[in-house]
Structures are given as C-alpha cells and as structure tokens.
Amino acid sequence: MRLTRRSVTGALLASSLGAKAPAQTFDNGGGLRVRRSLTGMSINDPDLQALRYAVAQMRATEGPLSWQTQRQVHAAPWGHHNSWRFLPWHRFQLYYLERIIAHVSGKPDFAMPYWDWNSDHAPAAYFQHGSPLFDSTRTITSASRISTYLGFEWASGRGDQDDFWGRTDNEFGDFFGSQNPTGEAGAGFAGSAEQYGHNLIHLFVGGRMRNLLESPLDPLFWAHHSNVDRQWAVWTETHGVRNFPREFGAEPCTGYVDADGFLAPARTAGEAVDTRPMGFTYDDLTLARRANILEQWPGQRDPTPAIVSTRSLQGQRQSPSLVRIFVPPALVASLKGAYGPRLDVTGLLQVIGGDGYAVRITCRSIDLSFVFGQDAVFSVPMGGMGPMGMHPMGHRLQLRRLIPRDARALNEGFWIEAESNLLRGERRGMQPEVASFVINYRAQV
Numbered sequence: 362m363r364l365t366r367r368s369v370t371g372a373l374l375a376s377s378l379g380a381k382a383p384a385q386t387f388d389n390g391g392g393l394r395v396r397r398s399l400t401g402m403s404i405n406d407p408d409l410q411a412l413r414y415a416v417a418q419m420r421a422t423e424g425p426l427s428w429q430t431q432r433q434v435h436a437a438p439w440g441h442h443n444s445w446r447f448l449p450w451h452r453f454q455l456y457y458l459e460r461i462i463a464h465v466s467g468k469p470d471f472a473m474p475y476w477d478w479n480s481d482h483a484p485a486a487y488f489q490h491g492s493p494l495f496d497s498t499r500t501i502t503s504a505s506r507i508s509t510y511l512g513f514e515w516a517s518g519r520g521d522q523d524d525f526w527g528r529t530d531n532e533f534g535d536f537f538g539s540q541n542p543t544g545e546a547g548a549g550f551a552g553s554a555e556q557y558g559h560n561l562i563h564l565f566v567g568g569r570m571r572n573l574l575e576s577p578l579d580p581l582f583w584a585h586h587s588n589v590d591r592q593w594a595v596w597t598e599t600h601g602v603r604n605f606p607r608e609f610g611a612e613p614c615t616g617y618v619d620a621d622g623f624l625a626p627a628r629t630a631g632e633a634v635d636t637r638p639m640g641f642t643y644d645d646l647t648l649a650r651r652a653n654i655l656e657q658w659p660g661q662r663d664p665t666p667a668i669v670s671t672r673s674l675q676g677q678r679q680s681p682s683l684v685r686i687f688v689p690p691a692l693v694a695s696l697k698g699a700y701g702p703r704l705d706v707t708g709l710l711q712v713i714g715g716d717g718y719a720v721r722i723t724c725r726s727i728d729l730s731f732v733f734g735q736d737a738v739f740s741v742p743m744g745g746m747g748p749m750g751m752h753p754m755g756h757r758l759q760l761r762r763l764i765p766r767d768a769r770a771l772n773e774g775f776w777i778e779a780e781s782n783l784l785r786g787e788r789r790g791m792q793p794e795v796a797s798f799v800i801n802y803r804a805q806v
C-alpha cells in the first residue's frame with residue numbers, strides 16, 4: 362500500500378491536520394486483538410513481519426502517516442510525563458499507531474508485541490542489523506542483562522523480578538502518580554508505573570531511548586510501551602475498572618493521528634481504562650504476586666474502615682545512604698490483633714539522587730543479624746527532563762511485604778532500614794542519599 366503524502370507545513374502538527382467529526386467508538390478491527398509477548402515469539406511471526414514492513418514504509422514517507430510524525434506527537438508539550446496522564450496518554454498513542462500499522466501493512470488484526478522485562482534482556486528480533494526494527498544508537502545488545510544493569514540480587518532469579526515493574530498491588534495514586542493540570546515539570550509526580558520499569562528500561566537501552574524527544578523513533582520504544590501498558594492492564598485486573606478518581610476519568614488526552622492521517626478526536630482518560638472496548642487485550646495479565654494480594658487484603662476497598670490505631674515513626678540517619686527506623690515491641694503489641702489484612706504500613710521516602718538509584722528496604726531483627734523481609738524502590742529520572750537529581754524525589758509506598766510475623770520480631774521489636782544505591786549501570790552518577798524516611802502504621806477494626 363502506498364502512503365498518502367500530506368506535507369506537514371506548520372511547526373505544530375495539529376494545525377496542519379484536518380480534524381474529523383468526533384467519533385465515540387474505537388476501531389476494533391473486527392475483533393479483539395491480542396498483544397503477545399516477544400519472549401519466544403518467532404522472528405517470522407506475522408505481526409513482526411507486518412511491523413517491519415510498516416516501519417520501513419513509514420520511515421520512507423513524510424506527512425501524517427510517517428514515522429517522524431509519531432516522534433512529533435510524543436514530543437509535543439502535553440505534560441504526559443510525571444503525572445497520572447502518563448498511562449492514558451501513552452495508551453492512546455500506541456492504540457492509534459497500532460491502527461496505522463494495521464492500515465499500512467494490510468494486516469487488520471496487527472497487535473503491538475510487548476517486551477516482557479522479566480525476560481531480563483531485550484528481544485532479539487529488534488537487534489538484527491539491517492532490520493527496520495534495529496536502531497544503531499542503542500548502547501545494549503540483545504545479550505545485555507537488565508539484572509546486571511541494576512546490580513542488585515533481588516532482580517535476578519528469586520521470583521521477585523517484577524520489583525522494577527510498577528507496583529500493581531499499589532492503590533491508584535501510588536501507581537498512576539498525581540494530577541498535573543499545568544503540565545509543568547515538577548508540578549506533579551510520577552507513579553510507580555512510570556518511575557520504575559518504564560524509566561529504567563529507557564535508560565538501560567541507551568541512545569535515542571534515553572532522550573524524551575527522540576525515543577519514539579526507536580521501534581523498541583513501542584515494544585517497551587506495550588509492556589508499560591500491560592502493567593496498567595494487570596493493575597486493572599487486580600483493582601477493577603472503576604477504582605480511580607472521577608477527575609482522572611475526565612483528564613483530556615489529545616494530539617494523535619488516526620489511521621487515515623487525520624487528527625484523532627480528543628479523548629479522555631476515562632475512555633481508556635478498559636482495553637477491551639478499544640479492541641485489544643494481552644496474552645498474559647497474570648502477575649505472580651496477584652493471587653497473594655487478593656488473598657491477604659480482602660478488605661482493602663472497605664469504604665469506611667474504623668481506625669483503631671495509627672503511629673508514625675521517624676527514621677534515624679546512620680549515614681547519607683542509610684536511614685534506620687526502630688519499631689518497638691510496645692507498638693507491635695498494640696497492633697498484634699490487627700496483623701493481617703487490617704494492618705496497613707505505608708512508607709514515605711525522600712531521596713536526593715543522580716541518574717538512577719535503587720533503595721533497598723529491609724526489615725531486620727533487633728541485632729540486625731536476621732532479615733525478615735526485603736523490598737525495593739527504584740527511581741530512574743528520564744534524561745532531558747530537567748535537573749531532577751538536585752531535588753528530593755518523593756516515594757509513597759506500601760510496605761505490606763515488610764510486616765514480620767516472626768515471634769522474635771513481635772517480642773523484641775525490629776528495625777526497618779532504607780539504604781540507597783546507585784544503579785550499577787549508572788556508576789558515573791551522583792551517589793543518592795536518603796533524605797528522610799518515615800513509616801506509618803494504621804490498624805483497622
């Protein structure tokens with residue numbers, strides 16, 4: 362199929378495109394498209410062949426259906442990073458690009474394959490020299506390991522590799538981030554869906570992928586964002602499609618080009634919360650931890666929990682990278698009856714850091730000799746987004762995994778410590794410091 366050539370004349374893409382009458386429905390291509398994992402996918406898979414063909418065609422053309430247009434759409438200052446607009450805004454761009462690829466390749470059921478980061482390396486199909494899916498600016502090969510880049514043992518082969526995923530067991534705000542009406546940098550904050558695996562993989566791949574304005578030109582961007590989008594679908598499987606604030610549902614998402622090369626109608630985040638009406642789903646929406654969440658926290662959506670006890674504990678700074686909090690036996694005793702689904706532990710962590718760090722949060726015995734549990738927080742600020750390393754990055758996190766049930770902990774109390782580390786792949790950056798660490802215990806009847 363030949364592409365229509367419409368020249369983009371204005372500096373702003375939107376001003377050069379005609380707008381169609383608003384459409385309420387999505388083009389589902391005549392059925393539910395299933396986005397599949399690149400892990401184990403044949404190099405000759407029909408979706409990969411369609412993608413290679415379409416990318417080559419789109420690179421060779423100009424105008425609304427060109428590959429460059431996708432870069433421009435993403436580079437517009439919509440404020441779709443560092444806020445809760447991140448997930449819906451990118452879901453729509455991927456949706457429209459998928460429809461363009463279906464149109465250009467002549468494969469109506471094309472579905473963007475996803476890069477499952479738990480495979481620990483990038484998909485080989487994107488590393489064949491001469492392939493339209495290759496990008497020579499990357500600094501990794503398909504043999505490079507994400508776990509090596511992280512440099513921490515929890516990321517390799519202990520069954521908890523998804524720590525650098527967004528926290529799909531998190532409540533809405535922790536996972537999606539905050540509202541940012543002005544779109545200005547620093548006015549909102551990123552949720553774990555954006556700040557963990559998403560940012561981490563952009564930096565891991567290197568080259569164009571490290572640059573906010575250029576990254577959509579690398580075809581790996583779309584395999585990556587297909588997996589970012591899958592995180593949201595996994596979150597929704599866990600929490601339901603209605604478990605989000607009304608203001609989020611009204612959040613506008615605009616600026617996309619549809620498969621005919623027209624400016625797509627303005628959308629709202631509420632239209633994107635369920636993928637099925639949009640005509641797509643994923644081959645795998647399970648997450649190892651999911652069953653545990655539902656089993657341990659059946660009451661988490663109780664609208665009016667009766668609070669019996671809250672307690673806030675402040676950390677003591679041992680060194681710039683280590684803060685320790687002692688949880689005394691008296692507190693444990695007062696909460697004892699609430700152990701289980703009615704005990705909620707939240708951490709507030711502030712870190713001043715450089716180009717990517719992990720904070721290991723460990724629950725230890727009073728003499729520090731025994732580890733009851735571990736958790737991790739990642740922050741990987743994106744390049745080209747301002748001097749974020751100079752400001753403390755705030756993390757709000759659920760610490761449910763760190764509630765010890767060991768008799769020793771209950772009798773003697775225990776320590777919770779937060780220790781910051783620069784990612785191994787970012788060794789030239791500034792050493793991150795834990796600026797503050799506070800935990801809140803809240804027990805319900």
Ligand SMILES: [Cu+2]
Pocket residue numbers: 559563586
């Ligand atoms: Cu991205």
